Amino acid sequence: MIYAEILAGGKGTRMGNINMPKQFITIDGTPIIIHTIEKFILNDRFEKILIVSPKEWINYTKDIIKKHIGENDRLVVVEGGSDRNESIMSGIHYIEKEFGIEDDDVIVTHDSVRPFLTHRIIEENIDEVLKHGAVDTAIEAVDTILQSKDGEIIDNIPIRDTMFQGQTPQSFHINTLVNHYNALSGDEKTILTDACKICALKGENVKIVKGELFNIKITTPYDLKVAKAILQERISK
């Protein structure tokens, strides 16, 4: 089976002083998370689309889905976890409990706050994850990337042609992801900034799907302004 999991379990602290997690802020009258869910609903290859939300926002999430999308049997709201990867696992536990997990079951995970992903990106994630254990979405680095441990002195300037910037979706054979995650040490878990790193750390080949420059993650108030501009100028169409 092919599942989608939209990650909305975060609080959005870098967005500053807001009265709700950033995924619920509206752009053009529609909450960011709804813009994102709408992209996934359009793809009928997903059996279920899980949305992980903070415990205290579950009812609110269900309410706005009802208001903007209506009843949809494929959408399921699940409680998130203490960090991003724990939220992914929380969705997977739900799948295991409700449906069981077969070796060929795959999951396409995506940040709720990246509403500008395209149909092509979703389709390529599905096609590639059916062939590989793990898939990341990335764009070629435009700037030269500097490496510095102390933020003062440059240690290394890697060859730019080999540098990419990771986005989401990130897609996995569910059992592969769970096995690698469970094999991580506590120290390894602390350095994770995404789920593909779980697989990369454990030697799994992670296939790259081409992302888009406009597939931004809305993290700060600046990103919110950029997101409004992307929508108004129809840059992501």
Ligand SMILES: Nc1ccn([C@@H]2O[C@H](COP(=O)(O)OP(=O)(O)OP(=O)(O)O)[C@@H](O)[C@H]2O)c(=O)n1
């Ligand atoms: N426990 C968590 C933490 C994050 N996320 C989700 O992961 C995505 C990317 O994370 P990020 O942008 O860091 O979101 P927040 O953790 O909400 O932001 P901040 O770090 O500023 O608090 C977001 O859609 C967020 O809701 C999640 O599902 N569960």
Ligand SMILES: O=P(O)(O)OC[C@@H](O)[C@@H](O)[C@@H](O)CO
């Ligand atoms: O919470 P952070 O903003 O550090 O990380 C989020 C990331 O995991 C994710 O959105 C992609 O950027 C993956 O590369």
